[in-house]
Amino acid sequence: xxxxxxxxxxxxxxxxxxxxxxxxxxxxxxxxxxxxxxxxxxxxxxxxxxxxxxxxxxxxxxxxxxxxxxxxxxxxxxxxxxxxxxxxxxxxxxxxxxxxxxxxxxxxxxxxxxxxxxxxxxxxxxxxxxxxxxxxxxxxxxxxxxxxxxxxxxxxxxxxxxxxxxxxxxxxxxxx
Amino acid sequence: xxxxxxxxxxxxxxxxxxxxxxxxxxxxxxxxxxxxxxxxxxxxxxxxxxxxxxxxxxxxxxxxxxxxxxxxxxxxxxxxxxxxxxxxxxxxxxxxxxxxxx
Numbered sequence: 001x002x003x004x005x006x007x008x009x010x011x012x013x014x015x016x017x018x019x020x021x022x023x024x025x026x027x028x029x030x031x032x033x034x035x036x037x038x039x040x041x042x043x044x045x046x047x048x049x050x051x052x053x054x055x056x057x058x059x060x061x062x063x064x065x066x067x068x069x070x071x072x073x074x075x076x077x078x079x080x081x082x083x084x085x086x087x088x089x090x091x092x093x094x095x096x097x098x099x100x101x102x103x104x105x106x107x108x109x110x111x112x113x114x115x116x117x118x119x120x121x122x123x124x125x126x127x128x129x130x131x132x133x134x135x136x137x138x139x140x141x142x143x144x145x146x147x148x149x150x151x152x153x154x155x156x157x158x159x160x161x162x163x164x165x166x167x168x169x170x171x172x173x174x175x176x
Numbered sequence: 177x178x179x180x181x182x183x184x185x186x187x188x189x190x191x192x193x194x195x196x197x198x199x200x201x202x203x204x205x206x207x208x209x210x211x212x213x214x215x216x217x218x219x220x221x222x223x224x225x226x227x228x229x230x231x232x233x234x235x236x237x238x239x240x241x242x243x244x245x246x247x248x249x250x251x252x253x254x255x256x257x258x259x260x261x262x263x264x265x266x267x268x269x270x271x272x273x274x275x276x277x278x
Contacts, residue, residue: 002181005181005184005185009184009188012188012192013188013191013192013195016192016195016196016215017195019195019199019211019215020195020196020198020199020212025205025207025208028208028211029211032211032214032215035192035215035218036218039192039218039222042185042188042222043222043225046181046185046225046226046229047229048225048228048229048237048240050237051225051237051240051241054240054241054244055221055244058244058247058248059214059218059244059247062248063214063247063248063251066251066252066255067207067210067211067251067255070255070258070259071207074259074262074268120180120181120182120230121181121182121229121230122229122230122231122232123229123232124228124229124232124233124234124236124237128234129234129237129238129241131234132234132235132238133238133241137238140238140242144242144245144246147245147246147249148245148248148249150249151248151249151250151252151253152252154252154253154256155252155253155255155256156256157256158253158256158257158259158260159255159256159259159260161263
């Protein structure tokens with residue numbers, strides 16, 4: 001087994017345990033991003049660099065940022081500034097920062113060293129994935145597109161705020 | 177420790193999946209339950225990629241991409257549902273949702 005795999009796996013498990021045992025949701029999100037980055041390094045060690053990049057872009061980059069913005073949007077109120085102040089203390093982000101630095105060093109080491117994966121692992125090049133994606137899996141790709149569109153429409157329909165149907169003159173009369 | 181790489185990867189995926197499962201069972205905050213589902217999906221994708229590298233076939237990585245797309249759609253709809261729940265009930269406690277009748 002690779003030493004890079006062991007370090008990344010330990011970081012992934014530790015960060016995920018912190019996600020499960022955390023009470024503050026922003027800390028949990030921070031640790032979950034670290035866990036996803038560690039899983040990305042694991043994917044890189046398994047000869048799937050394209051999947052590692054997709055993991056960072058879509059999971060850590062898009063989905064996590066969506067959830068973080070959502071959590072920030074929910075906590076509108078007077079205590080928001082105090083929460084923000086409490087969230088940005090160094091004691092909170094220093095452990096995820098150290099984990100991220102270890103992962104970055106590991107990834108740079110793996111890229112610079114450019115060695116073959118461990119025995120028992122066969123590298124699947126991205127070209128083969130693309131050929132499979134648009135060959136036998138073409139129907140599944142189309143269905144995924146339909147699923148994403150259903151997600152967009154469903155999220156818009158569910159998240160819409162219902163406006164008041166009262167006319168503004170009637171509203172003035174109600175207020176006075 | 178002299179594990180086969182495929183065994184090690186599947187062990188990691190299993191540990192992450194069980195952690196997510198425990199979290200989705202014991203948590204009551206609904207955002208944490210959504211995060212736990214994300215952890216479980218991620219672990220399943222990792223298992224698919226490990227299997228793909230074991231056999232040298234591209235099918236596992238194709239499945240990983242489908243899981244990514246499904247997770248994105250699931251998160252957008254789930255967050256919209258949580259938003260409506262929060263606006264209706266003013267709480268994120270998932271047990272409170274049992275007050276909804278029909």
